[in-house]
Amino acid sequence: MKLGLAIRELHRAEKSMARDLRKTADRHAAEHEVHHVAQDLAGWSEEHVHELTRHGRNYGLHLDERVPGSGPLAPLRTTLAELSAGRPEPGLLLLADLRRLHRKAAGVSLDWELLAQGAQAAKDTELLELASRCHPQTLRQMKWTNAMLKSMSPQILTS
Amino acid sequence: MPQRDGITEPWGARRPYGPGEHWPTRVDSYLADGVTPESVQRWVRSAAVLHSNGDGLDIAVRDSRIVGVRGRSDDRVNRGRLDPKDLFGWQANSASDRLTTPLVRRHGELVEASWDEAMDHIVRRSRELLDEQGPGALGFYTSGQLFAEEYYALAAVARGGIGTNHLDGNTRLCTATAAAALKESFGCDGQPASYTDVDHADVIALFGHNVAETQAVLWSRILDRLAGPEPPALLCVDPREMPVAQAATLHLAPLPGSNVALMNGLLHEIIENGWVDRGYVERCTVGYDDLAATVADYPPERVAEICGLEPAQIREAGRLLGTAERLLCTVLQGFYQSHQAAAAAVQVNNLVLLRGMLGKPGAGVLQMNGQPTAENTRECGADGDLTGFRNWANDEHVAELAKLWNVDVSRIPHYGPPTHLMQMLRYAENGSLRFLWVSATNPAVSLPDLHRIRSILAQDRLFLVVQDAFRTETAELADVVLPAAMWGEKTGTFTNADRTVHLSEKAVEPPGQARADLDIFLDYARRMDLRDADGAPFPAWTDAELAFEAWKRASRGRPCDYSGLSYRKLREVSGIQWPCTEERPDGTERLYTDGKFFAAPDYCESYGRDLVTGAPTEPVEYQAMNPSGKAMLKAAGYLQPHERPDEAHPFLLINGRTIHHFHTRTKTGRAPQLDAAAPEVWLEVSEADAAAAGLSEGDLAEVSTPRGAVRAHVRLGGIREGVLFLPFHYSYWDVDHAASKDGDRAANELTFTDCDPVSKQPLFKVAAAALRKVGDEQPAPTIAPAHTTVHEELVTGATR
Numbered sequence: 013m014k015l016g017l018a019i020r021e022l023h024r025a026e027k028s029m030a031r032d033l034r035k036t037a038d039r040h041a042a043e044h045e046v047h048h049v050a051q052d053l054a055g056w057s058e059e060h061v062h063e064l065t066r067h068g069r070n071y072g073l074h075l076d077e078r079v080p081g082s083g084p085l086a087p088l089r090t091t092l093a094e095l096s097a098g099r100p101e102p103g104l105l106l107l108a109d110l111r112r113l114h115r116k117a118a119g120v121s122l123d124w125e126l127l128a129q130g131a132q133a134a135k136d137t138e139l140l141e142l143a144s145r146c147h148p149q150t151l152r153q154m155k156w157t158n159a160m161l162k163s164m165s166p167q168i169l170t171s
Numbered sequence: 172m173p174q175r176d177g178i179t180e181p182w183g184a185r186r187p188y189g190p191g192e193h194w195p196t197r198v199d200s201y202l203a204d205g206v207t208p209e210s211v212q213r214w215v216r217s218a219a220v221l222h223s224n225g226d227g228l229d230i231a232v233r234d235s236r237i238v239g240v241r242g243r244s245d246d247r248v249n250r251g252r253l254d255p256k257d258l259f260g261w262q263a264n265s266a267s268d269r270l271t272t273p274l275v276r277r278h279g280e281l282v283e284a285s286w287d288e289a290m291d292h293i294v295r296r297s298r299e300l301l302d303e304q305g306p307g308a309l310g311f312y313t314s315g316q317l318f319a320e321e322y323y324a325l326a327a328v329a330r331g332g333i334g335t336n337h338l339d340g341n342t343r344l345c346t347a348t349a350a351a352a353l354k355e356s357f358g359c360d361g362q363p364a365s366y367t368d369v370d371h372a373d374v375i376a377l378f379g380h381n382v383a384e385t386q387a388v389l390w391s392r393i394l395d396r397l398a399g400p401e402p403p404a405l406l407c408v409d410p411r412e413m414p415v416a417q418a419a420t421l422h423l424a425p426l427p428g429s430n431v432a433l434m435n436g437l438l439h440e441i442i443e444n445g446w447v448d449r450g451y452v453e454r455c456t457v458g459y460d461d462l463a464a465t466v467a468d469y470p471p472e473r474v475a476e477i478c479g480l481e482p483a484q485i486r487e488a489g490r491l492l493g494t495a496e497r498l499l500c501t502v503l504q505g506f507y508q509s510h511q512a513a514a515a516a517v518q519v520n521n522l523v524l525l526r527g528m529l530g531k532p533g534a535g536v537l538q539m540n541g542q543p544t545a546e547n548t549r550e551c552g553a554d555g556d557l558t559g560f561r562n563w564a565n566d567e568h569v570a571e572l573a574k575l576w577n578v579d580v581s582r583i584p585h586y587g588p589p590t591h592l593m594q595m596l597r598y599a600e601n602g603s604l605r606f607l608w609v610s611a612t613n614p615a616v617s618l619p620d621l622h623r624i625r626s627i628l629a630q631d632r633l634f635l636v637v638q639d640a641f642r643t644e645t646a647e648l649a650d651v652v653l654p655a656a657m658w659g660e661k662t663g664t665f666t667n668a669d670r671t672v673h674l675s676e677k678a679v680e681p682p683g684q685a686r687a688d689l690d691i692f693l694d695y696a697r698r699m700d701l702r703d704a705d706g707a708p709f710p711a712w713t714d715a716e717l718a719f720e721a722w723k724r725a726s727r728g729r730p731c732d733y734s735g736l737s738y739r740k741l742r743e744v745s746g747i748q749w750p751c752t753e754e755r756p757d758g759t760e761r762l763y764t765d766g767k768f769f770a771a772p773d774y775c776e777s778y779g780r781d782l783v784t785g786a787p788t789e790p791v792e793y794q795a796m797n798p799s800g801k802a803m804l805k806a807a808g809y810l811q812p813h814e815r816p817d818e819a820h821p822f823l824l825i826n827g828r829t830i831h832h833f834h835t836r837t838k839t840g841r842a843p844q845l846d847a848a849a850p851e852v853w854l855e856v857s858e859a860d861a862a863a864a865g866l867s868e869g870d871l872a873e874v875s876t877p878r879g880a881v882r883a884h885v886r887l888g889g890i891r892e893g894v895l896f897l898p899f900h901y902s903y904w905d906v907d908h909a910a911s912k913d914g915d916r917a918a919n920e921l922t923f924t925d926c927d928p929v930s931k932q933p934l935f936k937v938a939a940a941a942l943r944k945v946g947d948e949q950p951a952p953t954i955a956p957a958h959t960t961v962h963e964e965l966v967t968g969a970t971r
């Protein structure tokens with residue numbers, strides 16, 4: 013059965029989503045809206061990682077449920093962000109970061125969909141239930157990145 | 172005539188009454204020393220402008236000066252009563268340091284200039300920036316204290332004339348969450364209930380609403396009910412043991428930042444015990460299953476742990492709310508300025524919806540306002556919404572507005588939600604917003620993280636215009652300062668938290684060259700040569716009454732319909748609630764009486780936002796979720812606050828308003844009685860925490876956060892352990908006080924930049940802080956208390 017593979021892949025993707033959300037939060041510490049919400053949303057992905065780790069055991073997987081923080085460079089990133097708060101360049105960087113997050117969330121969303129399909133076929137109701145609980149949060153992460161891009165790009169691109 | 176001390180007895184004598192009876196009248200008045208009622212030459216109609224209650228009052232005029240005030244006995248809101256700020260605040264009008272001429276910055280100094288010079292300077296810079304960068308370079312930040320006519324004019328100038336998306340009001344930091352919560356649940360802003368519901372309720376629940384201090388006259392009404400037969404039970408949710416808590420049947424003091432958990436716990440109890448009005452929920456709402464599933468995870472034990480309460484308290488509160496027959500809920504800053512603000516406020520709406528407590532006497536929800544004219548910023552579109560509660564994401568609404576203004580649709584920005592204040596400041600910080608016009612507010616004191624705000628406003632590359640009656644801390648940073656007329660010196664209408672519209676008439680001339688805000692905005696429009704599609708000057712109106720007539724047209728057919736009102740009518744009746752139309756000439760006491768809402772997809776003001784991420788809901792999603800325009804039950808899980816206590820900063824700091832001051836004390840600090848009553852910032856500490864820090868009453872303490880430090884005298888109080896309270900809005904214009912020097916007095920030196928993702932309201936009530944003693948008890952400031960005797964006339968046989 014390849015469901016285990018799908019779980020492993022999603023586990024990896026969610027981990028990376030969590031890390032990227034945290035990185036984005038640090039890099040744009042001066043953008044308070046992005047900064048705080050990105051951290052909250054990273055919490056969702058972390059929660060997904062835990063759930064997948066737990067469920068993976070049913071498939072003989074020993075996944076690591078630790079989600080590394082945003083790395084040893086985090087304070088540096090935050091300081092840099094604060095120091096460059098008065099400069100226009102981070103604006104473009106922000107758009108690039110949000111765009112990357114958006115694509116990543118789209119990928120994670122597809123993975124959840126695949127997993128849910130597999131779970132249905134395998135009659136793993138617990139896994140299906142897990143997917144239907146987590147997937148909507150991924151979709152909300154995606155809507156958020158989309159909304160931030162939409163509302164911030166006009167100012168960034170015309171100034 | 173009975174007398175009382177207006178400061179020490181702020182709520183005055185009791186006039187008890189029972190459920191369903193009329194609230195008896197009591198006329199309060201205060202006149203300057205030596206002025207008798209007989210010597211007053213004119214009484215001029217107005218209403219209170221120093222809080223959101225909307226008390227109707229008359230201004231006493233003698234020899235072309237304001238000499239006092241008297242409550243209006245025929246007013247539906249206050250029945251003649253006045254609160255301390257009403258009674259004494261008018262004296263600020265004649266303060267000796269009013270701004271009387273325009274000022275322009277030359278060689279770093281603000282120097283006097285003529286109106287022509289000042290306006291030319293502003294116009295020149297506006298044009299330059301429009302040519303260079305376009306309307307996105309210009310932003311406007313207004314108040315919660317101007318009149319509807321003025322907001323409408325500003326909205327027209329900014330959105331229809333200049334075409335910028337950057338327009339907001341300081342209601343953003345005050346009650347943006349009230350608006351957001353109403354839009355989330357009902358698809359539209361506007362208060363469902365009415366103050367008269369106090370007369371009927373059997374349970375009144377106050378969520379983070381310190382009504383005794385923020386709306387003292389409404390508290391008098393509640394006190395009169397409590398003193399009468401069959402008094403209502405009172406539930407108070409607040410970490411401080413203030414007068415409301417002391418009068419409450421049940422007081423819950425949750426940890427700051429845990430409101431969503433608490434509300435979910437209460438809703439859990441309502442559902443678990445079968446206290447849901449099934450029929451109403453099915454007929455009138457969508458979203459029940461989602462909500463039930465979410466709150467199922469919040470049993471009292473879990474909630475008690477998050478909130479620092481006992482499970483039994485949550486059960487008891489649940490029972491009180493669940494078994495009420497006429498339940499009135501109110502909400503204010505304890506929720507709005509705290510973590511997960513909108514999500515928490517929405518849960519209060521959910522509570523009344525689940526219980527079917529809407530649209531009947533004594534039942535309802537009041538998402539309160541802090542400022543007197545906050546409602547007008549919202550409805551006129553001078554904040555994050557389009558004029559007349561129109562939906563920026565609905566192309567037809569934008570087209571309708573464009574037609575009304577006779578401008579091209581493309582002129583009105585609607586590519587995204589209107590820019591909220593904190594985002595505007597962020598744009599100013601990164602240099603993409605280069606012109607900011609601030610009217611009647613004082614961001615250099617009122618916003619979070621003042622160090623950052625000052626550095627943004629002080630930048631050379633930002634052209635800052637400040638329009639105010641005083642030389643505020645913000646004005647000191649301006650490039651141009653415009654002297655504005657105050658309340659009592661100009662005419663206009665304004666609307667309080669329960670939709671009551673009052674007319675406020677000009678009583679006296681403004682000092683020197685000061686001008687009405689409306690005239691200033693219109694003057695700018697003319698000098699900018701703004702025109703409509705036919706080349707006619709835009710906006711077309713020229714005075715307050717014409718602006719009001721134009722606003723009526725803009726509001727017609729929308730929920731906030733003013734079309735049945737006129738200045739003439741407002742001169743006859745003291746206060747009318749919108750919507751007021753030809754069919755409803757006496758106004759509308761309660762909204763949603765028939766279980767019908769303003770939430771239909773093609774009519775609603777907003778499609779709402781995700782309660783956690785704040786992402787706007789797409790039109791199609793809304794259509795699918797709520798095709799027939801019902802009320803919406805929206806769930807939200809609890810999230811940890813973004814700043815939490817740690818070893819270095821073990822306390823949770825909250826701040827807020829008290830009864831003696833209002834918005835950065837610009838006016839109230841200049842009224843001798845109000846200033847004498849509370850001249851100094853102080854710090855409320857629980858007895859246990861004070862003892863641990865070696866502090867006793869009156870000692871000088873320093874409270875600090877990673878942003879800064881404030882020094883204040885300690886007051887031991889019934890605040891919950893681990894929590895500190897600082898009154899905010901003390902600042903630096905009157906700094907000759909013992910405890911203060913530059914940078915260590917304003918509570919907002921300590922707050923951090925974070926806003927609610929849904930309402931974009933900055934959070935003032937969650938910061939991790941440290942506390943230490945810095946000095947022994949100080950002698951009380953030697954200020955001779957000013958004359959505070961006010962008259963109370965108990966009128967019997969009052970009619971409604």
Ligand code: SF4
Pocket residue numbers: 341344345346504540541542617828833834835900
């Ligand atoms: S004191 Fe501040 S928060 Fe309170 S009503 Fe005034 S502006 Fe709003």
